[in-house]
Amino acid sequence: SGKSRPMRILQYVQNTAVQGDANSVISAVDSYCANVEWAMNVGDKKGEILDAVVLDVRPRWVLELGTYCGYSTMRIARLLPPGARLITLEMNHHYAQVAKQILGHAGLDSQVDLLVGASSALIPQLKKKFDMDKFDLVFIDHWKTSYLPDTKLLEECDLLASGTVLLADNVTCPGAPEYLHYVRNSPRYKSLYFPSQLEYLRVEDGMEKSVFLG
């Protein structure tokens, strides 16, 4: 049942996870995707790297590119300090609708602003829309060919401060070669690779953490 994979994930969460308990919602998504049908969530292994970066940065303003079902949105939101905000961008209305309901089940919708639209159209509006200046952390997990153009757009919109951390998923599988080349060769970034595995599979993947130097 459930017309789409995200709908089936949502139904499983609603039927098995504890309302208001973010960790039980995260575990429900992971067990569904590990045992019933694979989905492109960052997953539990790479999710632990994401958690560690969020705890280290203690960000006030976070941007996520590519919400999908809201799995990484939940992992980030549950670790934010009080008063911090997570803005997540999703161009697909159906995915956004599912993510909103999953975030609601986890009780995390108050820290999260989910905007529906293409990142290239939304990024230039963020300063004014949220009366903010710079992001402290950006999690990049949308179409892999958009990683580099959106990073350049963030620079052009003056949304990165010296010390801002970019964390990019899938730099090995499916891969984001142009993005990797840019952040590893630009003098404006200090980049580091975190080897891991593709979500729910024994396939190599990894995340790239790049600090903007201003």
Ligand SMILES: Cc1ncnc2c1ncn2[C@@H]1O[C@H](/C=C/CNC(=O)c2cc(-c3ccc(F)cc3)cc(O)c2O)C[C@H]1O
């Ligand atoms: C430009 C833009 N703006 C806003 N939202 C955007 C956007 N581009 C995509 N999005 C949204 O992000 C989401 C897209 C994410 C793309 N992620 C992927 O394609 C992806 C693919 C795999 C993968 C690995 C091995 C395989 F064999 C097969 C697949 C694994 C992953 O972790 C992924 O994130 C959903 C989409 O609507």
Ligand SMILES: [Mg+2]
């Ligand atoms: Mg990914």
